[in-house]
Amino acid sequence: MDAILLQVLNGLDKGSAYALIALGLTLIFGTLGVVNFAHGALFMIGAFCAVTLSRLLTLSHEVIDETRTDFLGNPLKVDVPYLYDIFGETAGAAIIDWAVPLSILFAIPVMILIGVVMERGLIKHFYKRPHADQILVTFGLAIVLQEIIKYYYGANPIPTPAPAAFTGSFDFGALIGFEPNTIIYPYWRLVYFAFAALIIGAVFAFLQFTTFGMVVRAGMADRETVGLLGINIDKRFTIMFGLAAAVAGLAGVMYTPINSPNYHMGMDFLVLSFVVVVVGGMGSLPGAVLAGFLLGILESFASMREVIDLIPGINQVIIYLVAIIILLTRPRGLMGRKGVMED
């Protein structure tokens, strides 16, 4: 029982990341009809927004420490962040410690801008082209973005820790009456899950309760009619692309303390997120969220030693296996609209 609970918890944070990425993907597909293979790269760029802000906050000047030497035997040059000079060492260190949450503020405008530029500069030229063309061009774009990040930040993962207040884990098992140490869960993963739930809720509320959202939903249902009513739906869809980029970016920002970001992290999530979108139902926002959590939890279960011992290799194929079963029995996905992907 405790092992099952543990894997459900594990699946929640992984599912949160899948759900956030898939939400953006399905928003773009639902509004613009574009299959965006560069969406994983947006997740990765979000993570690198956190890296960039961390580096900006730790911009330093060198102070020579005569009492210590560097690897060549010269007096050691110690980096002292400018923030220490401005706010004092304690306050400066606290600001640097909170770099990842602060990056949310930094990432939102940056990601919206990147999203809008990407849509206006490249994607809009492919609206009327076949999905295969869209996949090729967006996949190419993803590789270009990856290589740009690698050029500037290197290929190695870059540590971007959570604030000290959120390091460590709490004993969830002890809380609900199990033996101590049977179900432990890191604080930051809990933060990530709560953050994902907040973002997902905000996106749904935005689409459901604002006029802008209503127009977008109308556009998703019948783009032509909305256009005939004199509404500039293209402009709104461009903004939605920026919003989807921001959602992916924020998912990336908050993911950095879980795994040190590297240039390739977007690709690792991209394929799985597409499976999530297809399983959830192309164009269905609730479907994307549901499938994200479902597949995240399933993947966690498949990684259990007992399951691997029973069916070797299941941890590597479970998601695709489930996708095949769902698509065979229900081609439109779990919550897809009738008719979509069924012809």
Added chain:
Amino acid sequence: MSKSNLTRRGLLKTGAVAGAGVALPTYLSAAGHTGFTNAPEGNTVTLGFNVPQSGPYADEGADELRAYELAVEHLNGEGDGGMMGTFSSKALQGNGILGKKVEYVTGDTQTKSDAARASAKSMIEKDGAVMITGGSSSGVAVAVQALCQEAGIIFMAGLTHSNDTTGKDKRANGFRHFFNSYMSGAALAPVLANAYGTDRKAYHLTADYNWGYTTEEAIRSSTEAMGWETVAAVKTPLAQGDFSSYIAPVLQSGADTLVLNHYGGDMVNSLTNAVQFGLRDKQVNGKNFEIVVPLYSRLMAKGAGANVKGIFGSTNWHWSLQDEGSKAFVKSFGTKYGFPPSQAAHTCYVQTLLYADAVERAGSFAPCAVVEALEGFEFDGMGNGPTLYRAEDHQCFKDVLVVKGKENPTSEFDILEIVEITPVAQVTYEPDHPQFAGGALGDCNNGA
């Protein structure tokens, strides 16, 4: 209706001409030399540096390339000479190799066996490289070593730690300076017993490929021999990203020690996840929970940040060593590039000098002459103390470093501290040791 002009005589003629055509490039490349592949002509000799220039190990590859460039400088008499001044053999004069100026070409292994073979093949066939060296993975090393054996080229392996490189996949034309999984286990086990006691329950997470298997086997057998129990060993997919679902069940298993048989990005992620889950703050079986990383790469451990603090592992070499060879290399590399070299850079630099020295001593670039010069060669002054290139398997035997993540690093390079220099005798094994069983060196191949 068509009429065929095919006759027996015509076919023979065509076959003869085609056969001559196919044979021509081989004949030309073999012409004018003493019968081995890519014999250097003129005043230069070309070496092929096959390193990961793209993909997840690109930074390690870049450091290898820096070391190779430094080695070439030193061989050609430029710079401060680095380890040439401390190397026990004095055959190298700083006038190239056998008086020929050293030039080089580079290839990108991408840390993929097929890409590495293709780039090595291209350097051999198009660029005329007489020796191939480099790499940052055992899969690549084994693949390129086999190619070099077929082509009649010497292969001086870069960073490769799997037992198989000089075990079941060893080849006469291939040589490894880097240490291996068995040596990691033999060096680490006594240090772990000393630090954590002999009554431990270990849980292994193992990368699901060749290197992972040999490392798990080596660490298991060494630690079990001193009394540890292995409660579970779970294989994890390569480039897993998030290891939480593999790490969460560890505490439930009753284990009090986690061994991460992961390298590079996988090591960074699994270690980060393990620390996040607070494993190191837990008490199990009345003991502090501990984590072990059998193979450390300082360059990549940087990615795990403060999570490496206090965690034991092993390494082939570290820039903080104070022997004359290491100091000379660190000074030379650090002055040129502004930061200390990695263990990958060190092994690649040393391999280049060892090859050049062997050619000088043999008086020939012919692979079989080089093999003969390297087999059983004993040397010193290259950063690892007295070292033997064993004839039976072409593996270097030297001291191994047991290291620990440093508690108070002074810089981004100051991540590991040396806990013990394990003497070579403790990590030496018989050539027919079960962990290295199967395969044979075979005969050296001059090619051409």
